[in-house]
Amino acid sequence: MPKYRSLKLTSTETEELIEVRDHAPKPYVRERASALLQVAAGRCATWVARHGLLKPRQPDTVYSWLDRYEAAGVAGLTIEEGRGRKAAYEP
Secondary structure (H helix, E strand, O other), rough: OOOOOOOOOOHHHHHHHHHHHHHHOOOOHHHHHHHHHHOOOOOOOOOOHHHHHOOOHHHHHHHHHHHHHHHHHHHHHOOOOOOOOOOOOOO
16 A cells, blocks of 8 residues: 555546646746656655656645645646735726
């Protein structure tokens, strides 16, 4: 029994993540899909966070992507509307 989290994907889910990784308009969605595919292939999420992406991430970041994918599917990989800094004034 592995001591790390794994991700079991059906062939349809794998194909969907590959499509998102290769063709999503937002780079951060492509990065998240790539990380999930690596975890599904058997890599430890900690390894993926540190070595498997273009930019090193915190392992908790990859684990949060796993949580969001398991809860909402591919839609969970996008940043929710309304997040981020608000405008200082309205024009």
